[in-house]
Amino acid sequence: xxxxxxxxxxxxxxxxxxxxxxxxxxxxxxxxxxxxxxxxxxxxxxxxxxxxxxxxxxxxxxxxxxxxxxxxxxxxxxxxxxxxxxxxxxxxxxxxxxxxxxxxxxxxxxxxxxxxxxxxxxxxxxxxxxxxxxxxxxxxxxxxxxxxxxxxxxxxxxxxxxxxxxxxxxxxxxxxxxxxxxxxxxxxxxxxxxxxxxxxxxxxxxxxxxx
Amino acid sequence: xxxxxxxxxxxxxxxxxxxxxxxxxxxxxxxxxxxxxxxxxxxxxxxxxxxxxxxxxxxxxxxxxxxxxxxxxxxxxxxxxxxxxxxxxxxxxxxxxxxxxxxxxxxxxxxxxxxxxxxxxxxxxxxxxxxxxxxxxxxxxxxxxxxxxxxxxxxxxxxxxxxxxxxxxxxxxxxxxxxxxxxxxxxxxxxxxxxxxxxxxxxxxxxxxxxxxxxxxxxxxx
Numbered sequence: 336x337x338x339x340x341x342x343x344x345x346x347x348x349x350x351x352x353x354x355x356x357x358x359x360x361x362x363x364x365x366x367x368x369x370x371x372x373x374x375x376x377x378x379x380x381x382x383x384x385x386x387x388x389x390x391x392x393x394x395x396x397x398x399x400x401x402x403x404x405x406x407x408x409x410x411x412x413x414x415x416x417x418x419x420x421x422x423x424x425x426x427x428x429x430x431x432x433x434x435x436x437x438x439x440x441x442x443x444x445x446x447x448x449x450x451x452x453x454x455x456x457x458x459x460x461x462x463x464x465x466x467x468x469x470x471x472x473x474x475x476x477x478x479x480x481x482x483x484x485x486x487x488x489x490x491x492x493x494x495x496x497x498x499x500x501x502x503x504x505x506x507x508x509x510x511x512x513x514x515x516x517x518x519x520x521x522x523x524x525x526x527x528x529x530x531x532x533x534x535x536x537x538x539x540x541x542x543x544x545x546x
Numbered sequence: 547x548x549x550x551x552x553x554x555x556x557x558x559x560x561x562x563x564x565x566x567x568x569x570x571x572x573x574x575x576x577x578x579x580x581x582x583x584x585x586x587x588x589x590x591x592x593x594x595x596x597x598x599x600x601x602x603x604x605x606x607x608x609x610x611x612x613x614x615x616x617x618x619x620x621x622x623x624x625x626x627x628x629x630x631x632x633x634x635x636x637x638x639x640x641x642x643x644x645x646x647x648x649x650x651x652x653x654x655x656x657x658x659x660x661x662x663x664x665x666x667x668x669x670x671x672x673x674x675x676x677x678x679x680x681x682x683x684x685x686x687x688x689x690x691x692x693x694x695x696x697x698x699x700x701x702x703x704x705x706x707x708x709x710x711x712x713x714x715x716x717x718x719x720x721x722x723x724x725x726x727x728x729x730x731x732x733x734x735x736x737x738x739x740x741x742x743x744x745x746x747x748x749x750x751x752x753x754x755x756x757x758x759x760x761x762x763x764x765x766x767x768x
Binding site: 383384385386387405406408409411413415416417418419420421422423424428432433435436437438440462 | 557565626635636
């Protein structure tokens, strides 16, 4: 379970949000809203542990994420604005490197399967440099299929994807939540769940937000 | 743990092989700078022999600065770095893997080329060997120390120049003992002492530089 307590984040001299608290239980999805620059990405990066909050705590299973290090990282996938794939490597190589870093060993045929499911059939062995934006995004998102992490933090996962890929990703997210996973995401798309409703969190309008 | 080290090392080596210009720029810079001195000074063997250790070592130092900027910037720009920071793996190992790859790509060619360069300065066989060994011990230390500077200047404009300003003063001990070893061998004093010191510097750098690099990377990634 993820618990955020009285979180405050400063960027330079600007206070992006303060006193922000929310809880995310297994099988829940949190949809972040907010206009551009309201701190959605900062909040996500803080939750991942990339940015140290200026005040407040983030607890994973009751323990601060900064105290448990790799245990938290093992349960987490973060997909940000940057794809994190290498332009000179092909899809298979990229996916396999990512999975070694994630600590889940996959063999070559598993990598082929994941990319094919992601709709990259016939483009798996091209260097990422020649792929389109949407295809690169698909290579990145293929990580979600090979990973068994509980918490997914997805920053605008649908950008550059075509209609079919958006549909597919929606179903992947739905399955993850239905299987007791947790998802935090920002997107301008409507997210539909099979069971329950996504939690909504509005950033920026009232200075602080609550679920 | 070894698996991750190997994966990062192989990834960076593969990337370098697919984009070879980076490798050759460092090597050519080294070759050109070292060759300019005999041309400029003229064929006076005594002078050349005297300045050889210093010139070769300074050239090695400068050319190792050239490639430093690219050590982390590519990973930073395409987002691979933040994924590495979030990976449930010891980051120390990942940094070590990246630095090892960097040394194999930029350091080793320089080491292998150095005896040939030393010939232009009329160094004796023994002195050439000492030059090779001193560079073999010194260049990994330069890569390790340089990584700290590269990590600190990540994401800054004009980072390349800043790296050199930060790292060059830190590399002075390596330069002193590296050039000193060759000089001592040329003058018949025995080079062991200097080489032991270089070994000690390398071990220290191996233990502490990745930690400092890691701390700097965490700050830059914010």
